[in-house]
Amino acid sequence: xxxxxxALAAKDSRFKIVAALESANHPLLGTDxxxxxxxxxxxxxxxxxxxxxxxxxxxFSVPAAAVxxxxxxxxxxxxxxxxxxxxxxxxxxFIRKAAHSIPIVWSPSMSTAVNVAMKxxxxxxxxxxxxxxxxxxxxxxxxxxxxxxxxxxxALKFGKIVAEAMDMDDAVHGRSGRPxxxxxxxxxxxxxxxxxxPGEHTILFGMLGEKLEIxxxxxxxxxxxxxxLLAAAWLRGKPAGLYGMSDVLGL
Numbered sequence: 324x325x326x327x328x329x330a331l332a333a334k335d336s337r338f339k340i341v342a343a344l345e346s347a348n349h350p351l352l353g354t355d356x357x358x359x360x361x362x363x364x365x366x367x368x369x370x371x372x373x374x375x376x377x378x379x380x381x382x383f384s385v386p387a388a389a390v391x392x393x394x395x396x397x398x399x400x401x402x403x404x405x406x407x408x409x410x411x412x413x414x415x416x417f418i419r420k421a422a423h424s425i426p427i428v429w430s431p432s433m434s435t436a437v438n439v440a441m442k443x444x445x446x447x448x449x450x451x452x453x454x455x456x457x458x459x460x461x462x463x464x465x466x467x468x469x470x471x472x473x474x475x476x477x478a479l480k481f482g483k484i485v486a487e488a489m490d491m492d493d494a495v496h497g498r499s500g501r502p503x504x505x506x507x508x509x510x511x512x513x514x515x516x517x518x519x520x521p522g523e524h525t526i527l528f529g530m531l532g533e534k535l536e537i538x539x540x541x542x543x544x545x546x547x548x549x550x551x552l553l554a555a556a557w558l559r560g561k562p563a564g565l566y567g568m569s570d571v572l573g574l
Contacts, residue, residue, distance in 0.1 A: 324383035324406070327548040329360040337556055340367050344380075346388065347371050377401060379555040383547075386410045390417055397421045402558045405429040406551050408476035422565035428558050430568040431476035433550030437524065438568040440539040444481055444526050447535060448488035451528055457507050459529035460485050465515040466522050473514035481526050482510050521547075 325343065332338040343356030349369065357365030372388075372395050380403045382392040389407035394417075396403040405418060408431055418429055432438065451458045462485075464478040474482075474496065485491060493509045495502075523540035541547070550568065557571045568574075 324544060324547060324551075326360040327544050328381055328383065328551055329356050329365075330362045331545065331548050332552055333357055333360070333362045333365050335552065338552065340365055341377050343367050343369050344372050344392070345369050379404065379559050381551050381555055382407055383551065386414050390414050393418055393421050393427070397425055400425055402426045402555075402561065403428075404433075404551050404554045404558060406433050406547065409472035410476075419565060423563060425563050426558055426561040426566065427564075428554040428566045428568070428571060430554075431480040432522075433547040433554065433568065434522075434539070434541060435550050435553070435568070435572060436539050436541075436546065437477060438550075438572055438574065440524070440526075440537050441481060441484055442569070442574045443537050445484050445488055447526075447528060447537065448485045451530070451535070452489040454530060456531045458489070459505060459507075459509075459511075459527075460489070460491065461511040461513065461527040461529065463513045463515070463525045463527065464523070465517065465520050467519045468516050470516060473516070474512045475514070475522070475524075477522070477524055478512060478514070481524060482512065485510055485526070 329340060329343055332340050345352060351359055351369050353368050355364045356367045356369050357363050359369060372391055380392060380396050380401055382389050382403060383406045386407060386409050389405055393403055402425060405427060418427060421427060462478050462481050464475045466475060482494065491508050491510050493506060494512060495509055496512045521541040521544050526537045528535040554568060554571045
């Protein structure tokens with residue numbers, strides 16, 4: 324993701340790349356970030372957290388690194404876009420606390436299509452919640468074989484939207500054996516890991532006699548990079564606070 328953000332930002336006149344950050348033991352430290360991203364030299368060597376002098380920082384990394392990036396931005400009062408998923412509760416709490424002092428866009432998905440799908444999911448959930456026959460909600464997500472967390476942060480966000488709109492309290496992660504009749508107040512999650520799938524999500528509302536599916540899929544990772552850049556441009560100059568892509572997109 325860092326490579327795709329670099330590649331797209333290098334071609335966008337709104338942005339000037341001033342730093343590309345990696346872990347202290349990365350084998351390509353010191354190499355021009357543009358060469359790593361496949362767009363030619365941009366005069367910015369791959370460095371470590373602490374070397375950046377940016378107006379806005381974009382973090383696509385792993386949870387521990389994301390916390391370090393936010394801590395750095397907090398120290399130097401810089402806005403930050405947090406696109407890392409799989410954060411533990413204490414790490415999430417740290418980001419929320421940091422947002423009291425600096426502006427942060429934090430979203431489980433930077434995809435514009437995913438965030439529009441989240442709005443549509445909220446609309447559907449509220450419209451269907453009072454059907455006498457009830458509504459069954461299943462969330463199916465597919466990602467590449469290298470993804471470490473499951474369900475995805477995006478799937479969990481879809482589930483939170485449904486839970487709040489429909490007052491559903493329970494969740495089940497996959498089913499096996501003889502679990503019996505499906506409870507009425509349950510959201511089902513199903514995680515598929517296969518190949519190089521960059522990400523797709525289906526929110527299924529099952530009713531008696533009909534169903535509604537909201538499906539969103541990425542064909543490559545550029546949608547996440549483009550969303551992160553959109554968020555970075557939007558975030559500059561904003562007051563301290565915790566924002567989401569819904570704010571960026573005006574949803």
